[in-house]
Amino acid sequence: MPDINEKVAQLENFIMKKCLWQFHSRAWDRKRQNENILGMTAKLLCGEEVDTSKPEDKCYWVDASYLAENYRERFDWFSTMSNDEIKELMQALRERIDFVTVDGSLNEELKDPRY
Amino acid sequence: MPYHEFDCSKCIPERKKHAVVKGPEDDLTKALPLGYLNTIPGSISERGCAYCGAKHVIGTPMKDVIHISHGPTGCTYDTWQTKRYISDNDNFQLKRTFATDVKEKHIVFGAEKLLKENIIEAFRAFPEIKRMTIYQTCATALIGDDIDAIAQEVMDEMPDVDIFVCNSPGFGGPSQSGGHHKINIAWINQKVGNVEPVITSDYVINYVGEYNIQGDQEIMLDFFRRMGIQVLSTFTGNGSYDELRSMHRAHLNVLECARSAEYICNELRVRYGIPRLDIDGFGFEPLASSLRKVGRFFGIEERAEKIIEEESARWKPELDWYKERLTGKKICLWPGGSKLWHWANVIHEEMGLDVVSVYTKFGHQGDMEKGIARCEVGALAIDDPNELEGLEAMYKLKPDIILTGKRPGEVAKKIRVPYLNAHAYHNGPYKGFEGWVRFARDIYNAIYSPIHQLSYLDISKDEIPDDGGFKTQRMYSDATLPEAVKTSSAMREYTGKYDIIAELRKREYPEFNKKQ
Ligand code: SF4
Secondary structure (H helix, E strand, O other): OOOHHHHHHHHHHHHEEEEOOOOOOHHHHHHHHHHHHHHHHHHHHOOOOOOOOOOHHHHHHHHHHHHHHHHHHOOHHHHHOOOHHHHHHHHHHHHHHHHHHHHHHOOOOHHHOOO | OOEEEOOHHOOHHHHHEEEEEEEOOOOOOOOOOOOOOOOOOOOOOOOOOHHHHHHHHOOOOOOOOEEEEEEEEEHOOOOOOOOOEEOOOHHHHOOOOOEOOOOOHHHHHOHHHHHHHHHHHHHHHHHOOOEEEEEEEEHHHOOOOHHHHHHHHHHHHOOOOEEEEEEEOOOOOOHHHHHHHHHHHHHHHHOOOOOOOOOOOOOOEEEEEEEEOOHHHHHHHHHHHHOOOEEEEEOOOOHHHHHOOOHHHOEEEEEOOOOHHHHHHHHHHHHHHEEEEEEOOHHHHHHHHHHHHHHHHHHOOHHHHHHHHHHHHHHHHHHHHHHHHHHOOOEEEOOOOHHHHHHOOOOHHHHHHEEEEEOOOOOOHHHHHHHHHHHHHHHEEEEOHHHHHHHHHHHOOOOOOOEEEEHHHHHHHHOOOOOOEEEOOOOOOOOOHHHHHHHHHHHHHHOOOOOHHOOOOOOOOOOOOOOOOOOHHHHHHHOOOOOOHHOOOOOOOOOOOOOOOOHHEEEEEOOOOOOO
């Protein structure tokens, strides 16, 4: 059973190789994407309801549900985790993705105030 | 991720921060090449200008439009016909290009009169075309010609025509990317919201950042139509001017090339609340996921599943045939902007190719983030390389093939590295399930071309064998394959037709009743 750091690395690798939503063009875009998509993914992995009544939320949910499905399918250690553990893991993942794509990013365009 | 310094660029020290090698323990926060900066003097860039980015990449794939450049004929000529963005109206926009033919005397005395005469002449010559785009160039921007005023004058005099003005002269940005940005913003400011479309489906999208290279758009349109989705507009390949004026009525923007068209999606989200879904149309698994996501957004995922099942069953055995023969071959992904990240991972997973280098001519740092994240450890990532750096990289990395544009491609051929045209394709389309197999076939044909193998011999010094006879591609590609693979009946070579687009244009689609 991998430890939490190894798990975060595996989840991060999947996002980096298969997803595009984490690389929107500005810092605020990226934070918003990370918060909504990873937040919803965490809820879906814990079997909780998500609100998709607004088009914007439905779009986040599309990416989040893809992520949640693939995580369950590819990483069987998810099935042995409690909801609290999943939340803790997803929080760590969120911090890591925020760091790689925004806070620690070397992309100078992220700070551009306009699109 | 250490920066990589090319020997040939030691005399241009600023270049050092434009290349990195992806190391085993590295992430994007350790090093990232600089990007979207003015080319460094002394470095012979392979980029295009901002006018080219606006006109050639984004404007001219629109099909029912007279595209006219206000400037010398050279600007228009050099941005004409080198990308095969076909259209279903007999390629009107590809066959013809228009320019006002500005000369020195106009630079002195002004070219507005000339522009007006040309606009009217072009509309008279093609009376069935009622839409026009006009592109500013360096010369006419510098003399201050007021294209907007002239366009308005013509529209007042000819009420049945509509004209879009794109003010993106060549010097308006570090590369063609500056032009992508300008035309995106100009289009939404000037034209979106001007036309109210007829809505025929409960599921309505704009397909954005797709340029119908050899039919890519038509392949994707076919999938969307089979799902009962109305594609209100395509920005801009095979796209119609008036449809693109009604983009504000879509429920979802499906974005393919974020490099060239994320701007308009971002603005449509902010101004009209239309969400942006980034997708990959290349490769079986990414395409399947993309279709599923679009289907899921509208609650019609089962329609996507049906397509995925049918297409995979038909084409997967053919993809596998090529994968067996391409596995382990080294490839440089050297396209313009977005294909480095569209292809970096899936070409490795689904064709077995090892990506040893990615580069982008006009990409931004965001493109490098995506590309580096998706390629394997050890790859060399280069921003805006010059010709000597490209040569040095090829000598060092010894790729079996490079995917790039025609200028660096011809350089590669000279040192006997096969190349495929990443911008205009060889035997596309490359999107869709069948398209991905066609891409694999082109790569296979390039790597194992018997003629190319002969070119490795230097007749000025090498011994030329005269006892072996002519070797076929299969003799080269199957030489080291296990017998079970060679004779497997579960896999086969590509069996599709030469032209797969003509049939699509005649296809009839199922009716899905509209609920609302
Ligand atoms: S840089 Fe200026 S002159 Fe050269 S092709 Fe572009 S618009 Fe024309």
